[in-house]
Amino acid sequence: MTLTGQTSTRKLLYWGSHYLMIAAFVIFALFPLYWLLKVSVTPNDILYTEGVRLWPSRTSWENYAFVLTQSNFPHYFLNSVIVSGTTALVTTLIAALTGYAFSRFAFRGKVIIVALMLITQMFPLVMLIAPIFKILAPLGLTDSLTGLIIVYTAFNVPFATFLMQSFFDGIPKDLEEAAMIDGNTRFEAFRAIILPLTLPGVAATLGFVFTAAWSELLFALMLVSSESASTFPVGLLSFVSKFSVDFGQMMAAGVLALVPACLFFLLIQRYLVQGLTAGAVKG
């Protein structure tokens, strides 16, 4: 009797602290986003006088209205959607092919290619900006969305490949071998049987790459000089570098820019955990 009483008290204590810690993590994760939102709906005249209040005495959507109708932001936004969307699609396609080869074939040079991909994850990307600029300029690929897409795709392919490989590793080889005995080529088997089974993996990779490309600032800043090819981080920076920084408008633009990345991420984060489960054990 006393024993069960003891266990239930301990259980209560455990779950109490469990939920308390969970709550702390949720607050820590969300508070900065809440603050971003708060600043974006604060009218300019009380931005500083009510700077530290948890919620302003009155709110307005004027910052959002300005950003959407008076600024170039919708244009930057569209550029970012084009760049990130295309990068995600192309990267995932290339990574799926490479990841499949890594998962299913033993071939000469495989170790070298894997090592090459690992090394690309290690060096400071900053040092590539000047050389990439010099390579892309004669090809007419600076100051263009195509150039950005090519660069982002190359940067994201290595990690995306390892991610896709871990998904393929989780699927039994017998499946496509059976299809190949029935007279299909391996590529047909890959396309018709294996790829549909890895759809969660494809979704996770798409989302991961989209988010990465959506946030990239340094290369966008250096490779693009005109307004017409600017992506949103560059556009956001133009709010900062203007003579008088308009923080309310900048935060409103920031909230708008957050929406697609967060939506994408909320949809795919489950698959990301699932996908890594397959690959994580091998280390």
Add this chain to the structure above:
Amino acid sequence: MNTGTQTGKLPVERRGGFSRKFSGIIEPYLYVSPALVLIIAVMLMPLILGLSYAFRDIRILNPFSGGFVGTAHFEALISDQAFLDALANTAWWTFGSLLFQFGLGLVLALLLNRQFLGRRLVQALVFLPWAVPTFLSGLNWAWMFNPVVGPLPHWMTSLGLMAEPFNILSDPDLAMWGPIIANIWFGIPFFAITLLAALQSIPKELYEAASIDGATTRQQFISITLPFLAPTIAITLMLRTIWIANFADLIVVMTNGGPADSTQIVASYIFTQAFRRLDFGYASAIAAVLLVLLLAYALSVIALRRAMTHTDS
């Protein structure tokens, strides 16, 4: 890729077998080639070109630059106090961020590994910082540390951590904590995601067997969970160390290396040299040194790990 093996005639079958064998040899290369071409063209070639810049005088604003200078940049680096300080700051920034990202990430992963009410919603919410563009989170955290418009200095004063609200980003002794805290916020989800994935791949039967044998929760954690997590922990810690050491965005946005270079890390120093002073040659020399240091670190970790697994078995 027509494989005519179904016709039944021997010669055709033999030829089909041959072409199938042949395509089997080149097939993996076909799959790999797009990635390989892209990585060589956009990463490897620029890397080699960038390394060559380290030995040349390349300044964008000087039309007479471009000549070969030998090891002059590296000789200048040795006596460059700002660079040496940046090296020390890099270690502080990297391990300060990493320790908390990993520790809190592990706790979060363990919490999320239990089934509880609202777990899926909580998981989506706590992973959210990972999706926030770093540029935006840098600006936002800088804003929150500002005593005029941000709540953090006032909270720290109420807690007795500060005598009066001030901006830690403008105090050379404390400024590094600003970007580190922002980086912890941003990086916890990464560790939580990878560690949660590793936790979920541990066979449940092991825990069942252990509790039948009367093992306590702590014993189970030490003898089942930790050994299973160890490979993931080793790999992610190594990759993240390198990644954080190279990660200059938050510092560039929040403090720009200041005040008085107190938050300047090597990666942000490269950025400053390349894009403020437009001295690509010197910037490339610093980058080359950083690359060598990080490679040495990675190789020593791998060697250490190999030595440890060998003594185990």
